[in-house]
Each structure stands twice: as C-alpha cells, then as structure tokens.
Amino acid sequence: MSAAEKKDEAPTTSGTPKDGTKDDTKGTSKDRPKDAPKGGSATTSAFLAACRGEKVDHVPVWFMRQAGRSLPEYRKLREGVPMLESCTRPEMVVEITMQPVRRYGVDAAIFYSDIVVPLKAIGVDLDIVPGTGPVVAKPIRTVKDVEQQLRELTPADVPYVTESVRGLVSELGTTPLIGFAGAPFTLASYLIEGGPSRDHRLTKELMYRDPATWDALLGRLATIAATFLRVQVQAGAKAVQLFDSWAGSLSREDYVKYVKPYAKRVLDAVADLDVPRIHFGVGTGELLGEMGDAGADVVGVDWRVSLSDALARVGSGRSVQGNLDPTVLFAPDEVMRAKATAVLDAGRSARGHVFNLGHGVLPATDPDALKRLVDHVHAYEVR
C-alpha cells in the first residue's frame, strides 16, 4: 500500500464543464457530449450551479482522487518523485490535475496536493512514507509544541501552489478547479499521533484532557487551513473542499463540542471569497447536519448512508455531493449503472447534487469503468 492509499485526503482531479443554465461569470459552458438541449443562458458550470442550488442541465460529476494511482499516466509521471516533492512542482501538479479531466470529461478538477503540504511548508518535520502515510518526526502534544512547530502560514510559504493554480486555471479553461485543505481535526490527528491511526486514541485523549493545547492546536490549524484555501482561491480556484477525513471517528456530541467550532472557523474564514464550500468526511453519516451547519454550501456524503437519508439530515438549505461506494466500480457494468442511477434518482430531491463517490477512487480501479460512469451520469435526464 503506497502513501497515496493511506491518505484519505489527497484527492486530485478536474473536469470539463458542460452547458450551465444560469447567468454567472464564474464559468462558461463547453462541449456537451450528448442530448445537450438545455435552455437557459448557460454561462455557469453545472458543478458550480449544483453547488449553489441553481438549475443544471445535467448532473455534474467528479471523483475524489480522480487523479492518482488508478491512472497509468500518473504512475509514469510520478516515477522516482516523492509525493511531497511532486506537490511543489507546478508543471507536475498541472499535468496530474489535468490527466483525469482529459480522460473522463468530469465537471470539476481538484487540485493535486496533500493535506500535509501546508504543514510541510511551515517547517513541520514530516514526510509521506510509502506504505504508511504521513509520518511526523516530533508529535505535537503541548502548547509549547504548537508554538514551536506551528507558525502561521503565509502565501509566500507556498509559491508553488499559487503558480500551479494559475497554470491550471489557464489550462482548464471553463472547467472549475476545486481547491482543498485538511480540516483541523484531521490534521491534528496526524500531528498528535505522529502518523495515521486506527483509533485516534492519543488525539481524543488530548481532546478530553487538555483543552488549552487542543484549542491552541486546532485554532492554529484552522488559520493555516483557511490561508491554504485562500491562496488557492485567490489564484483562481472556483470552489473549495474541506476534508475532515477522520471526523467520522467521533460521536456527534464530541464533534459538536470539540471539532465543529474549528471547522466552522475555516469555512467562515473563506465565506467572503464567494466560492462554494464543500465539506466531507468518511463515515460521517451521523454528523452530516452538523457538518453542514459548520458552514458548508455542499455536504459530502459517504456511501454508508443512503443519499435519501443524507438529504433529510443535511436539510434543504444545502447541496450534497456523493455517494457511490467506490468498490461499485469493480461490479459488472449493469450493477454499476443501476446503483449510480439510484444515487442520481435520490439526488433529484436535493437542492443541488454533485455526483461523486462516497470516498476516494481506489488505486486498483479501471479508468475505463470511471469513464463509463461519467458518461452514465452525464446521460441522466435531469428533467
């Protein structure tokens, strides 16, 4: 298992936009492969429109980790280049982000990076170890650790991010780029545990026992994440996704008390940028309402909860994203199509629905299956 598989928060993607149906300067329409009647003034992307709860002419689709190890062209490009180094090379970031856009014609690209990139950028001694995931040399467990290891992030710390996003925006044309960051709880878990954890035991122990360190750490991570998102949007990203990958390990009570305030701080801090804010975590069926309430315009939904149930929990004021089981890509085509259609049918009741998997693309996934899935989603009649 390589590093990318261990990190549940380093998706990478993109998408070719389709005809939108609303007047909006954020995006414009492009090649619509089939049955592209669709009235309307069509200057926004379907992805952005769905995020905002506006009318769409087709259901937009992208995939978490649409770039990465499932693509042979990615594996070839990454040969001999360590993960974190690849994130600092703009030409590589652009190419990797573009690969799935070209292949699949998805409706959005997601910036190729990693949630630990901003931490590395401010000097945290960490690396992504193949077969393990992010490993932190000196775990952070006191206020002093926070002060010594976690200074504020500034745009000057990540010039390669700005350069990569600018390059991508030019390359992508009307396809929106999604910027992303790891949420405070998930970043804190890596920093406290020193690496990936099954039970987040040390993280929760600190959370329960040491409110001062908890607040210092998550507060600082919130400003770092917010800055990382701002840098991406200011360079041209048209939406952001905040990944709280491990939030699903928390009871709702603990999420509300210890974690939600910091996620909210991040989402609030980018509210003025006027781009859709997506918020996602794995196994967060019980938290969907709270994650929306933290300030999300779009709530990402894990496949374990039916999209209908998710809609009831999220409420009618937000859009949803999801939620096909990533292993369904390994099913026979007719099974995959039927399951995708069920998700699409449920999504009709949403304010807006962005089709996605309920988690990242698995490395063994056949790219052709993903392509067939994109085509299936695009062929779905929204009216």
Place this chain on the structure above:
Amino acid sequence: MSAAEKKDEAPTTSGTPKDGTKDDTKGTSKDRPKDAPKGGSATTSAFLAACRGEKVDHVPVWFMRQAGRSLPEYRKLREGVPMLESCTRPEMVVEITMQPVRRYGVDAAIFYSDIVVPLKAIGVDLDIVPGTGPVVAKPIRTVKDVEQQLRELTPADVPYVTESVRGLVSELGTTPLIGFAGAPFTLASYLIEGGPSRDHRLTKELMYRDPATWDALLGRLATIAATFLRVQVQAGAKAVQLFDSWAGSLSREDYVKYVKPYAKRVLDAVADLDVPRIHFGVGTGELLGEMGDAGADVVGVDWRVSLSDALARVGSGRSVQGNLDPTVLFAPDEVMRAKATAVLDAGRSARGHVFNLGHGVLPATDPDALKRLVDHVHAYEVR
C-alpha cells in the same frame, strides 16, 4: 500493533451476576454490591434479563475484549503462546476468560477465542500474524476453493471449545457466559482478501460479480458459524454474540441483498436453543434495523450513532447493547462518568439495555478506569 488489535472480533470476558428480577432457570442472583433492594424473585442475571427485555435491578455491563491485552495478567499468561494456540488450551481459555470477571465484576463473561478458530479447526491454512491479523495462505475465490477448503464443522473438530466452555460454566457460577462467532460476511472477507482489508475491495467485487461463489461461500460459513455457536451453547454458554465486524463497510442496500440473508441463517439456526442472540458490527449505524431484523434479540451499537437514534432504528421489539466510545476510558474520570451516564439515560427508553463500549477495549486502556466504569454503571439507579 499486535494481532489482537487487528482483529475486531475476538473479545473475551465475563461478569458477576446481580440480582435479577424474574423467575428464570438460566441464571441465579449473587452478590450485589450496593443498593440491592430489588423486589422480584431474582433468579435470572441482569444481563440475561436485559437481553430479554425483562425488568432489571441494575444495568448490566460487560466489555467487548474485556480480556486481552489491556490486562497485565493476560499478557503474562500469553507470553510465548501464539494466539490460535492459546484458543485450543482449555486451562488458558478458562483463565483468560475469568480474568476480567474477577477484576471488574462485570455481568457477563465472553468466551476467549477468535472468529477464525472454527476455520482453523476444519483445516483452513491460516494464522494470526502479530502486527497484521488473520492471514490466509490460499484465498478463497471460487466455488471449487470453497469445496476444497471449507468442509462443514462438527463438534468433534473443536473438543477444546466444549471442554473450555464446560470448565468456564463451572468456574463462573451464576455469571452467564456469552459464546460467539464471526458472521459470514466478515469471515468471507478474510478468506477472500487473504487477510485484513481496509476497503474489502476483492470481497465486494466477488459479491457483485460471482453470485454462485458468494452463495457457496457465505452459505457454508453460515453453517460453520451456527455450528460453532451451538457447540458453545450446548456446553453451557447462556447467550451468543454474532460479530459482523466489517458489515459497516456496506451500504444498507448491499447489506440487505448480499449479507443479511446469511447472518439471518446463522441466527435462525440457533433460535431453538432459546438463548439471547446479540448481533454487532462496527460502524453499522445505518444497518441497525436490518441487523435486528436478521434475527437478533439484542443489537450491538457502535459509538458513532447516539443510543437514542439507535433505539429509533432498532425499534421497540429488541434490546440494545452499547455504546460508549472506547477512547472515553482515556478521558478524565468526570468526563467518562458524564458520558456513561448519558448512555445510561438514553438506555432507559430501550426494551432492555446492556451497557458496553461501542467497540472493543483498546489495548492501552487502564484496567482501573474500566473498573471505575463498571462501578459507575452498577451504581446507576434504574428506577
């Protein structure tokens, strides 16, 4: 991380019974430490009464993996003895099962074993590898594999189980022993993947693609699990728990179609034994109603879902078991007590409530914290 940590289905426990409140020959009352007024004829254990939805004088409590690595006396006893070997040595099984009963005064013991023990017993080439978990030499992926590697289990294959249970029943006195088995889906996942899996990708691929092999494999595992439970009950176990540890990786739709029928087959096959049947899986918040409907008298609840929500999903016809986050044992005492009380308060609305963690005891848990938790649960006023 040692083997036991990787296996989510090898709990081990017991408990001292308290005054029950119903006439029942399955158990009798014993030492009740505090406020033991409790009317009624008191011949059943609180654990069995709660499982059956009968009146109790206190909330019964036991912990998944209450024996095992969190106990120094366990680690000492196991020194140099491989996991699977320890399960075949009755004197060791009895001692390990008894250890937490003596320490904590819990209301039930759970048989020290492992879900792969019956597979090993019929000759499947597998071992529990420290740091990894169960590893299967020749993964099972065809009907022929099933026929060649998975014969039926007979009581004669596991004489050490019968002997251990008999020894335990005599040792435990009125404290009920819970027998257990792994459910077909979870066992199938190990056999198909060849070991532990994060995404159960090969398992689900076979599930979607090869209905004949799926039915042959899960059908055979259902009869094996049923036999393994029958052996334990016939030797004296007073309840059974069917662990479908990985069921939480499935959407409800897939659970109902591909997995529930086989879990039901196991639970139905032991219905005539007239012992409470508990059914538990990790992260199964969305499946609770279906898992109950599979034939459980008691539905085990993961901590990610609030017990109140769980009750609504399980319905009023079954009891529930759970559901404190195992990491709460690492919180300050007042936090642990408050959270336990919240679970107990929610449990009041249940037909019956067996207090437990929402998953197994973590290896680093302080046994004294568990003891304080047991005392706290026992001190809770049920009227």
